[in-house]
Amino acid sequence: MGSTNMQMQMQMLEIFEVGPCKDSYEMGFLIGRRFSQKIRSRVQNDLILQNQLRPFAQKAHSESLLKPLFHNNQRKFPRYWDELLGTAAGSGVPLLDILLMNLRKEILAFIPKEDIKGFNVDTPDDCSDILVVGESMAIAAHNEDANVALVGHTYLIKGILSDGVFFVGYTYAGELPSCAFGFNSHGLAFTLNSVPPAEDEIVAGGIGRNFVSRDILEATGIDDARISSSEVSVGHCYNLMEASTRRILNVETASKRRVSVHEVGKKPFFHANMYLHLHINQVQDENSIHRQKRASVLAKTSKEDFLSLLGDFDDKKYPIYMTGPLLHTLCTAVIDLDEQTLSIIAGNPKGRDVIHIFSISPKELNSNHDNSHSNAT
Template sequence: MEQRYPSIRVGGGPRQRGRVYGEAARDRVRISREAYEEAFGRTAGWTWAQARDAAAAYVAPVEAAFPQYLEEMRGIAEGAGLPFEDVLTLNTRTEVMYAAKARQAASLGRGECTSFALLGERTASGRLLAGQNWDWLAHCTETVVVLEVEQPGAVNFVTVVEAGLLAKASLNAAGLAVATNALVTSADRGAPGLPYHVILRALADCETPADGVDVVLGHVRSSSANYLLASADGLVLDLEAAPGDYRAVSVLEPEGGALVHTNHFLRPPAGQDDVSVWAMSDTHLRRQRALPALADPGRRHDPESIRGVLADHAGYPFGVCSHADPRVADGPAWATITAVVMDPAERRLWLTSGRPCEAPLLEVELGGLLHEPTPLAKHRPAG
């Protein structure tokens, strides 16, 4: 069985990479733009023009920190035949939702990602494995792409992402894997700062977990999110980040050889209310199921056994493997879109074409993309 999500290989400078990406994924980018226009209208009563106006507030923070990512967005827009403002809005969709005071939209959908990392003591290979179920609006089954990025003088990476967005779950040539979860606090109101998906793109460029910590803590963030970083050296850090600067971040480490995160804060930020459970009410239930299964000292997991855990239906339809609620005739349909498993040391990534209960976990053939030397690698001491 082949993956139904297309693979797109891009190279060159930021604008060129974006242009090739946008052109290759043109139909999927346009589906995404139309779907979010409908979502903003349905959940917030906003027109697409209003959403674009709200997105404009994030140009300055991105320009100040990572201007090359704006160039990538401009290239995507050119390739897809859309205005830059449309692609900017897609990449700031999380922040625009909060700017529209549309938390009610989040409360309608229970599924929002279960991420994990297993140290070598919990895996059959003895190597760290990391990944996630990605749960979101059901239209994303028609927009996911596997974006393979060659960057001269920088770090090559692959990311499983909605067409038109910069990055989501990723694995790079330095052996750094990134998984993620949405979080929500009372401070999530769309204040200008670095957007969620721009931070994910910056993490794909990092060569070490410490670089990733610098990205998340070193900038003012606009929205809450959880960033799980796992490296080829077997190191894992999980960063729970609320809006703001370094003072609104908690750092978690694995316990018992495993780390599982869903959509609530394990260490709520001081001075902010964690409203994640209200927004995603199955979050504790999914962690309750996934953590014991993955951390079980009597098991040694491989990618296929992890797929079995990620296919769990306890609490249906809002389980670790999430399905659209059959009781809801109108409104947004939310579901698990795909499962991702990564082996950072071997630079390997597996992906399901749909929910892990229905689709096999297949390895993505990367053709040496992640085996190119990174800028830091040539300086690394032996041993």
């Protein structure tokens, strides 16, 4: 898919405001109904779902993994589980497909290699982040990279809760907001990076990362982001930003409640898809190693430098800014804690084509407050 086509897909990044709802099922139902076409299209185009997840789910031995996985996530996060039930009903997509997409990382890790039969099309959700908290700037800039099946299958959800708190999450069609990035009216923002632990570090039936990140959208601040309390299956990296305190934390997690926290300071901190400070066995991801190496030699003294770094494609095999064939940079998010804004950039971030900009300053709770505007050009 060419960059012009991708640009058009990005210009159509819709935001849907939903809530307050009588319950989580209704919120999911309204989202599912609103984006039913996008969700159905994603299901039809998602080769990982078709060639790996569905065939595995149909095998008799899959029940020993799926049953406890579904049960544990429903028990831990019943409201978000109900949200998915609603999304399935609203979109008309089978519930199993919705669950498989939301828990794909927790399932793919356990599919026997011989069952994949040449359909090894899964790629890490390769994202890149560059973070700094210095005297002159406090910024997190994030490339949202994903499998080609996600191009044109994302949207923004502004969810308003019954107490007036709202969140905005960049959302993959059919999934919980947000496995990518988002913020809420408490002034807490976050971006996510996938990190692949080695096989001996993963635990079956744990909590899904989509559920943990959905929970962060409702946290009141950095200290309330309940990341370590969940028994996750695999691993994830969370970049947490707090507007009121001008702090950025990089949090790496793994199974068995292992967590490592790095407070970002004046030295710019680049994070790809590998553990940098949590010491566990991990998959040697060539893509991440190359991006990490390339970022280390690029300038990182201004916001312009950060956008230039995230737009870099000098390494032809493993560029920081990705345009295929399997992985695409869907968009770039820039969180500026001094301006107290979150901006979404379409196309190469060097071009600074901002299509949405949001205020992330902590809000007086008012569900009628519309805090976004678009300036698509």
